[in-house]
Amino acid sequence: MEYAKLGRSGMRVSRLCLGTMNFGVDTEEREAFRILDAALDAGIQFIDTANGYGGEKSGLTEEILGRWFRQGGGRREKTVLATKVYGYMRDPLDGPNREAGLSAYKIRRHLEGSLRRLGTDHVELYIMHHVDRSVLWDEIWEAFEAARLQGKIGYVGSSNFAGWDLAVAQGEAKARGSMGIVAEQHKYNLLCRLPELEVLPAAQGLGIGVTVWAPLDAGLLGGNALKPGVGVRGAAQRERIEQVRGQLLAFSRFCAELGEREDTVALAWLLHQPAVTAPILGARTLEQFERSLRALEVKLAPDALAKLDEIFPGPGGEAPRAYAW
Template sequence: MQYTRLGRSGMRVSRLCLGTMNFGVDTEEREAHRILDAALDAGINFIDTANGYGGINSGLTEEIIGRWFRQGNGRRERTVLATKVYGRMNDPLDGPNAEAGLSAYKIRRHLEGSLRRLGTDHVELYQMHHIDRSVSWDEIWSALQLAQQQGKVGYLGSSNFAAWDLAVAQGEAKARGMVGLVSEQHKYNLLCRLPELEVLPACEALGIGLMVWAPLEAGLLGGNALRPDVGLRSVQQRERIERHRDQLMAFTKLCAEIGEKEDVIAMAWLLHQPAVTTPILGCRTLEQFERSLRALEVNLDAGIMARLDEIFPGPGGAAPKAYAW
C-alpha cells in the first residue's frame, strides 16, 4: 500500500480510501465486515462514511462500522475514520432543526449521534457534507473548533464545496487561528473533469487534499455499461450510456490494448493526478474491492494519458487560462 499526507496535515492516509455508502443498502452487514477486514489486511487505513448513509435507515452504515470495531483486534486503532454532517437524519427529536444544514445545534447533536453509532469517542476527520451558505462561518467554525478542543474531532474537511467556498472557508479559519480544512471530497473522474477548472487548483493552492467520490461515474467507467447482459437499467441510465457510447467504446478498446480492466484504468488515472490524495472505493462486494487494488500497480505513461485526454477531453486546464487569453 502507498501512503500520503492528507492535505497539509501531518496525518498519513492510504492512497485508496474505502467508501461505505453501500453498506446496509446494497451490501449486507456480513459482506461489509469482510470488505472492511480485507481493506485493513491490504494496508488501507482510511475509511469514509457519513451519518446519513444507510438509505431509508439513516445511520445504519455507521452502526455497521461500529459493530465491526467492537470485534476488536485493533480495528479502531488502525483506522483513520472519516464521517460527515449536513443531511437529514429522519430523527423526530430533531424537530424543526431536521432540515439539512450546518447550524451549531446540528453539528453538536449529529456529531454525538455519529460517535454513539460508531462506538468511538472521536473521529479523525469530520466533514461538512455540503456547503450551507445560510449559516455564518462564525457559527460553523466555532462549533467545529469546540469539537476539536473537546477531542471529539481531529481534522476538518468539506465535501461538494465550490472553489470559492474553499477559499472563503480557509480565510475565515485563518482569521480564527485555525488550520481549517485539510480535505475536500469532490466528484471527479474521466467523464467529469469540470473540477479541473477551479476546484483542483484551489485545493493545490490552499493545501487541501482531494478525496474523490464517484471515481467510476456510477459504474459507467466500470466496464459493464456496454454489456447487453447486465440487468435492467433505468431510463436515465440508458440515456447516459447512449450519450457516452462512443467514448465508452473507445475507452474499452484502449483498455483491451493495455490489458487492464476499465475500472482499474479509471482509478489509476485518478492516482496520476497531482491534486488527488485518494479515490474512494465504493465497493459492493469483496470481489470488487480486491480488483480495485490493482490500480495501485498500474503505471500510465504519457502516451496513454494523452490518449485518455483525447477520449475524455477535460475543460482545457485551470481557469481562467482554459477559456480566456
C-alpha cells in the same frame, strides 16, 4: 500500499480510501465485515462513511462500522475514520432543525449521534457533506473548534464545495487562527473533469487534499455499462450511456490494448492526478474490492495519459486560461 499526507495536515492516509455507502443497503453486514477486514489487510486504513448512509434507516452504515470495531483486534486503532454532517437524519427529536444544514446545533447534535453509532469517542476527519451558504462561517468554525478542543474530531473536511467556497472557508478559518479544511471530497473522474477548472487548483493552492467520490461515475467506467442486461438501469442512466457510448467504446478498446480492465485504468488515472489524495472505493462485494487494488500497480506512461485526454477531453486546463485569452 502507498500513503500520503492528507492536505497540509501531518496525518498520512492510504492512497485508496474505502467507501461504505453500500453497507446495509446493497451489501449485507457479513459481506461488509469481509470487505473491511480485507481493506485493513491490504493496508487501506482510510475509511469513509456518513451519518446519512443506510438507505431508509439513516445511521445504519455507522452502526455496522461500530459493530465491526467492537470485534476488537485493533480495528478502530488502525483506522483513519471519516464521517459527515449535513443531511436530514429522519430524527423526530431534531424538530424544526431537521432540515439539511450546518448550524452549530446540527454539528454538535449529529456528531454526538455519529460517535454513539460508531462506538468511538472521536473521528479523525469530520466532513461537511455539502456547503451551507445560509450559515455564517463564524458559527460553523466555532462549532468545529469546540469539537476539536473536546477531542471528538481531529480534522475538518468538506464535500461538494465550489472553489470559491473553499477559499472563503479557509480565509475565515485563518482569521480565527484555525487550520480550516484539510480535505475536500469531490466528484471527479474521466467523464467528469469540470473540477479541473476551479476546485482542484483551489484545493492545491490552499493545501487541501482531495478525495474522490464516484471515481467510476456510477459504474459507467467499470466496463459493464455497454453490456446488455447487466444491472438495473433507470431511464436517466440509459440516456447517459447513449450520450457517452462513443467514448466508452474507445476507452474499452484502449484498455484492451493496455491489457487492463476499464475500472483499473480509471482508478489508476486518478492516482496520477497531482491534486488527488485518494479515490474512494465504493465496492459492494469483496470481489469488487479486491479487483480495485490492481490500480495501485498500474503506472500510466505519458502517451497513455495523453490518449485518455484525447478520449475524455478535460475543460482545457485551469480557469481562466481554459476560456480566456
